[in-house]
Amino acid sequence: xxxxxxxxxxxxxxxxxxxxxxxxxxxxxxxxxxxxxxxxxxxxxxxxxxxxxxxxxxxxxxxxxxxxxxxxxxxxxxxxxxxxxxxxxxxxxxxxxxxxxxxxxxxxxxxxxxxxxxxxxxxxxxxxxxxxxxxxxxxxxxxxxxxxxxxxxxxxxxxxxxxxxxxxxxxxxxxxxxxxxxxxxxxxxxxxxxxxxxxxxxxxxxxxxxxxxxxxxxxxxxxxxxxxxxxxxxxxxxxxxxxxxxxxxxxxxxxxxxxxxxxxxxxxxxxxxxxxxxxxxxxxxxxxxxxxxxxxxxxxxxxxxxxxxxxxxxxxxxxxxxxxxxxxxxxxxxxxxxxxxxxxxxxxxxxxxxxxxxxxxxxxxxxxxxxxxxxxxxxxxxxxxxxxxxxxxxxxxxxxxxxxxxxxxxxxxxxxxxxxxxxxxxxxxxxxxxxxxxxxxxxxxxxx
Numbered sequence: 126x127x128x129x130x131x132x133x134x135x136x137x138x139x140x141x142x143x144x145x146x147x148x149x150x151x152x153x154x155x156x157x158x159x160x161x162x163x164x165x166x167x168x169x170x171x172x173x174x175x176x177x178x179x180x181x182x183x184x185x186x187x188x189x190x191x192x193x194x195x196x197x198x199x200x201x202x203x204x205x206x207x208x209x210x211x212x213x214x215x216x217x218x219x220x221x222x223x224x225x226x227x228x229x230x231x232x233x234x235x236x237x238x239x240x241x242x243x244x245x246x247x248x249x250x251x252x253x254x255x256x257x258x259x260x261x262x263x264x265x266x267x268x269x270x271x272x273x274x275x276x277x278x279x280x281x282x283x284x285x286x287x288x289x290x291x292x293x294x295x296x297x298x299x300x301x302x303x304x305x306x307x308x309x310x311x312x313x314x315x316x317x318x319x320x321x322x323x324x325x326x327x328x329x330x331x332x333x334x335x336x337x338x339x340x341x342x343x344x345x346x347x348x349x350x351x352x353x354x355x356x357x358x359x360x361x362x363x364x365x366x367x368x369x370x371x372x373x374x375x376x377x378x379x380x381x382x383x384x385x386x387x388x389x390x391x392x393x394x395x396x397x398x399x400x401x402x403x404x405x406x407x408x409x410x411x412x413x414x415x416x417x418x419x420x421x422x423x424x425x426x427x428x429x430x431x432x433x434x435x436x437x438x439x440x441x442x443x444x445x446x447x448x449x450x451x452x453x454x455x456x457x458x459x460x461x462x463x464x465x466x467x468x469x470x471x472x473x474x475x476x477x478x479x480x481x482x483x484x485x486x487x488x489x490x491x492x493x494x495x496x497x498x499x500x501x502x503x504x505x506x507x508x509x510x511x512x513x514x515x516x517x518x519x520x521x522x523x524x525x526x527x528x529x530x531x532x533x534x535x536x537x538x539x540x541x542x543x544x545x546x547x548x549x550x551x552x553x554x555x556x557x558x559x560x561x562x563x564x565x566x567x568x569x570x571x572x573x
């Protein structure tokens with residue numbers, strides 16, 4: 126049995142689970158709530174508890190064959206049995222929904238749903254175990270990250286492919302890795318770990334590098350090089366990038382791309398204002414741009430945070446040597462370097478040991494002799510006490526969530542946990558075709 130995870134869909138995998146504890150919901154006679162890794166789902170009250178199940182998080186896109194063979198489409202003509210109806214729309218997306226006061230942020234179904242798919246053999250799916258996760262099983266796609274169909278821009282050309290030869294090697298401009306869900310990764314935490322809990326901001330990601338770039342040689346330099354003279358072929362330049370896409374080199378705009386804002390290249394404009402001439406050689410800064418563009422367009426719908434122009438918050442700083450080896454500054458070093466740059470870091474909620482965090486916000490008196498499960502301690506702290514509140518920056522918007530950082534070498538481990546109210550907001554934006562999500566569309570374009 127071969128299980129695969131699709132690059133870019135690491136947070137949108139199918140997980141094999143045991144059914145969590147059923148909790149009655151007031152006003153519902155036939156449905157109960159179950160919660161897995163902080164995600165609440167509604168299932169039938171008669172759901173057997175001694176079987177294995179599949180869990181899909183919100184914003185997963187399930188395969189057409191999976192939904193069709195299990196008669197899960199709302200439009201019955203799409204199902205293998207045209208007399209049966211499910212509740213999935215044609216786009217096959219798992220949505221965060223609110224029903225009778227319960228915010229559901231996932232979908233749970235029996236493991237046996239795999240077994241009736243025409244191309245899945247019974248033996249592989251029967252050998253799955255609790256904890257297995259995948260997008261693809263034995264070459265058959267089950268789910269992936271949902272991406273709204275992108276309309277237009279068919280002539281778009283990817284500057285990262287078109288001009289990457291200008292950069293010595295792609296490792297000099299590494300992307301910030303996707304941040305995994307906190308409650309999926311509590312096994313990576315120990316109670317004596319020092320952690321930073323910071324507010325997660327809703328804007329657009331940006332990357333800035335003072336990195337080695339190939340110099341265009343003039344004809345004299347080319348002739349001199351031909352006759353053996355040593356010519357400087359590389360020099361350090363400011364490279365500006367969004368989450369997925371290079372935008373400019375030396376503040377010279379790369380051709381053939383859509384910046385999504387009528388104001389143009391927001392990322393390079395921010396680079397010029399905040400980073401030009403300030404970064405050390407080999408230094409890289411990863412940050413979030415929130416607020417509005419320079420001509421007043423909201424960067425993320427509903428989340429201007431009251432700022433009338435771009436506002437930058439740093440969440441990582443690293444140094445990359447000429448061999449392409451990247452080493453991050455520690456959390457405190459990052460804060461100090463950001464202070465030198467005159468730029469804020471993402472607002473801090475807590476810094477200290479994990480056990481002190483749990484003691485302050487969860488268990489009033491921690492007993493070292495008791496066998497605590499970290500996930501079971503953190504879930505109620507965040508979901509019952511810290512999330513679902515107004516933003517620390519703007520009381521008119523709900524807080525997106527938190528990031529939890531643990532310093533490790535050479536790169537910190539950073540996990541996230543999102544508000545359910547924010548997931549509902551995020552889902553509503555995906556439903557509105559006229560509302561553009563810059564990061565979603567960039568990811569779509571760059572993967573076409």
